[in-house]
Amino acid sequence: MRLGLGPIPLQGATRQALEALAATAVASSFDAVWVGESRADGVGGGLASAAMLGQLVPIRVGAAIDAGLYHPLYLAEDIAIADLTSQGRIEVLLRFGTPASSRYEAPTEQSWFEEQLQVFAAALSGAHIHWSGKHLRVPARIEANQPAPERLALNPRPAQPAVPIWVESSERWMDDLARRFGFGVSGRLGGGVKVPPPTGRWPGMLLCPPDVEPKALLDAAGDGAGYFLIGAQTPHEVVTAGRRLAGALRMPDFPEWINA
Amino acid sequence: MTLRLGLGVFGMQSVPQRPDHHVQLYRDLLDDAELAEGLGFDSIWLSEHHFWFDGYCPADIAVAGAILGRTKRLGVGTAVMLLPMHSVQKVADDAATISRLGEGRLTLGVALGYRDAEFDGFGVRRRDRGKLMDSMLPSLAQSCNSCDPPIPVYVGVATAIAAQRAARLGLPLFADSTMNVAELREMLDAYNAAAAEAGVRPPATHALQRDVFVTDDRERDWEMLLPELRYMRRQYGGWSFPQEPAETVQAYLQRLEADIEAKLKNLIMGDAAEVAARLREFEALGFGLIVCRSQFGNLPRENLHRAFEGLAAVCEEVSR
Numbered sequence: 001m002r003l004g005l006g007p008i009p010l011q012g013a014t015r016q017a018l019e020a021l022a023a024t025a026v027a028s029s030f031d032a033v034w035v036g037e038s039r040a041d042g043v044g045g046g047l048a049s050a051a052m053l054g055q056l057v058p059i060r061v062g063a064a065i066d067a068g069l070y071h072p073l074y075l076a077e078d079i080a081i082a083d084l085t086s087q088g089r090i091e092v093l094l095r096f097g098t099p100a101s102s103r104y105e106a107p108t109e110q111s112w113f114e115e116q117l118q119v120f121a122a123a124l125s126g127a128h129i130h131w132s133g134k135h136l137r138v139p140a141r142i143e144a145n146q147p148a149p150e151r152l153a154l155n156p157r158p159a160q161p162a163v164p165i166w167v168e169s170s171e172r173w174m175d176d177l178a179r180r181f182g183f184g185v186s187g188r189l190g191g192g193v194k195v196p197p198p199t200g201r202w203p204g205m206l207l208c209p210p211d212v213e214p215k216a217l218l219d220a221a222g223d224g225a226g227y228f229l230i231g232a233q234t235p236h237e238v239v240t241a242g243r244r245l246a247g248a249l250r251m252p253d254f255p256e257w258i259n260a
Numbered sequence: 261m262t263l264r265l266g267l268g269v270f271g272m273q274s275v276p277q278r279p280d281h282h283v284q285l286y287r288d289l290l291d292d293a294e295l296a297e298g299l300g301f302d303s304i305w306l307s308e309h310h311f312w313f314d315g316y317c318p319a320d321i322a323v324a325g326a327i328l329g330r331t332k333r334l335g336v337g338t339a340v341m342l343l344p345m346h347s348v349q350k351v352a353d354d355a356a357t358i359s360r361l362g363e364g365r366l367t368l369g370v371a372l373g374y375r376d377a378e379f380d381g382f383g384v385r386r387r388d389r390g391k392l393m394d395s396m397l398p399s400l401a402q403s404c405n406s407c408d409p410p411i412p413v414y415v416g417v418a419t420a421i422a423a424q425r426a427a428r429l430g431l432p433l434f435a436d437s438t439m440n441v442a443e444l445r446e447m448l449d450a451y452n453a454a455a456a457e458a459g460v461r462p463p464a465t466h467a468l469q470r471d472v473f474v475t476d477d478r479e480r481d482w483e484m485l486l487p488e489l490r491y492m493r494r495q496y497g498g499w500s501f502p503q504e505p506a507e508t509v510q511a512y513l514q515r516l517e518a519d520i521e522a523k524l525k526n527l528i529m530g531d532a533a534e535v536a537a538r539l540r541e542f543e544a545l546g547f548g549l550i551v552c553r554s555q556f557g558n559l560p561r562e563n564l565h566r567a568f569e570g571l572a573a574v575c576e577e578v579s580r
Contacts, residue, residue: 013360014361037353042353043356044350044353045353045354045357047319047322048321048324048358049325049361051322051325051329052358052361053329055326070350071383073381074319074346074347077322081286081318081323082322085326087287103349104350140381140384141380142385144386145385146380147505148377148379148380
């Protein structure tokens with residue numbers, strides 16, 4: 001089982017507040033601290049903020065990103081650089097079909113997201129890309145730009161051989177799409193929702209409220225592993241969540257009396 | 261007004277003559293940012309290019325985030341972001357967040373870009389870059405101006421047309437390192453005329469990038485610098501005017517070489533007092549911020565740090 005703090009909303013966040021929460025996460029035995037952008041509200045920079053966090057804490061850092069709004073190669077480049085500056089500690093959660101799509105005038109068709117992931121996954125793999133689809137052509141091979149190479153590659157590549165990436169799935173097709181490209185699947189705790197089955201080596205992820213009890217997480221995980229992001233928003237909530245959850249998730253039969 | 265000196269531009273390139281891994285290059289950069297802060301530099305500046313074999317940095321704002329996390333006082337700027345290839349909405353949203361988290365230390369320098377392969381990678385027609393800049397720049401400037409504190413926006417220029425575009429919006433220039441004093445003067449005249457015609461009040465000062473190397477032994481360091489400078493200039497030259505389909509490699513290299521020789525002459529090299537005096541000439545033209553590039557290709561760390569320390573002495577000299 002893994003325990004992450006966040007995603008901490010970046011709306012109105014200050015460095016001081018972010019640093020305080022992140023430092024408390026370290027001191028409370030969280031495995032990672034996450035931030036979340038909200039481009040529908042004009043709040044971007046999730047990966048750059050995670051890169052900043054990477055300089056403030058020694059644990060892994062994550063970014064929940066509104067994806068499918070701009071060219072997927074930019075997203076791949078941002079991930080590569082955030083991973084390099086954090087010496088290979090980046091994790092990413094992609095959210096498709098958010099209200100930001102209209103603000104960015106981006107398509108919302110399933111085929112658009114599919115092509116986005118296709119190009120994005122190829123870029124992160126280090127492949128020399130040549131893609132021609134319904135929405136994207138990479139390289140575009142525009143007559144007026146020639147001569148230009150027939151293929152391109154993401155360079156530099158991330159520090160990690162495979163950056164851990166999850167897709168937040170609210171519909172079956174998102175789940176299928178994530179698995180097809182080898183990304184983990186994420187859901188939200190509540191209403192009997194179980195941890196999504198693992199994809200390869202990535203456990204399913206669940207976004208959880210700050211007051212969640214260990215039993216709810218263990219029930220959701222069943223016999224498998226789970227990655228739980230806890231939405232604590234104050235240092236006090238972080239400390240209490242860490243005390244309540246960290247030990248209980250790491251070993252069965254956690255002795256509750258230890259906290260008494 | 262005091263002349264401010266920035267350090268840069270950094271591209272984090274794994275060059276053939278010294279191909280460090282990018283994990284090491286970014287670790288070095290963050291260490292250098294901390295060093296620059298300690299040495300009293302105003303700011304550090306990052307450069308952007310895409311899809312190049314040496315891994316030239318493609319995502320300046322992500323790097324800026326890391327530097328702002330590592331440092332407490334140092335400004336961080338993009339020199340320059342190639343705006344027409346980007347989503348202007350993304351740039352504005354990213355910059356707003358990072359500026360807030362960085363407590364107002366982010367500056368954006370933006371320019372057109374020029375390399376066909378980069379435009380093609382992102383599906384943008386290079387020939388549309390002027391029109392795209394015309395539509396994106398006002399919106400970016402407005403968005404940056406509405407941040408608290410406002411994010412300064414500089415416009416990277418190497419031509420009078422680009423300077424006139426910036427002038428109509430009252431945005432300060434970030435002048436290219438290869439322009440000589442006469443060219444800079446001509447460009448500023450074009451800028452001021454366009455600003456007057458548009459009824460816009462020009463900013464108090466502009467920014468300028470220069471290749472600068474502070475040394476107490478010119479001969480020794482010139483021998484070390486020359487291969488790195490040639491690599492850098494050959495690369496930029498190759499992007500600006502690529503090999504023609506019918507041109508032999510030999511003929512192409514000769515054509516490139518002429519350009520390299522001309523541009524090498526712009527390097528400012530000398531001891532701290534000599535360099536300070538040369539930089540003062542640019543200050544007199546109206547440049548209040550000079551971004552000094554001492555990293556060409558990937559210089560050995562000890563040589564680079566010696567140059568940074570020399571530049572720090574220039575910082576002291578020009579602030580008197």
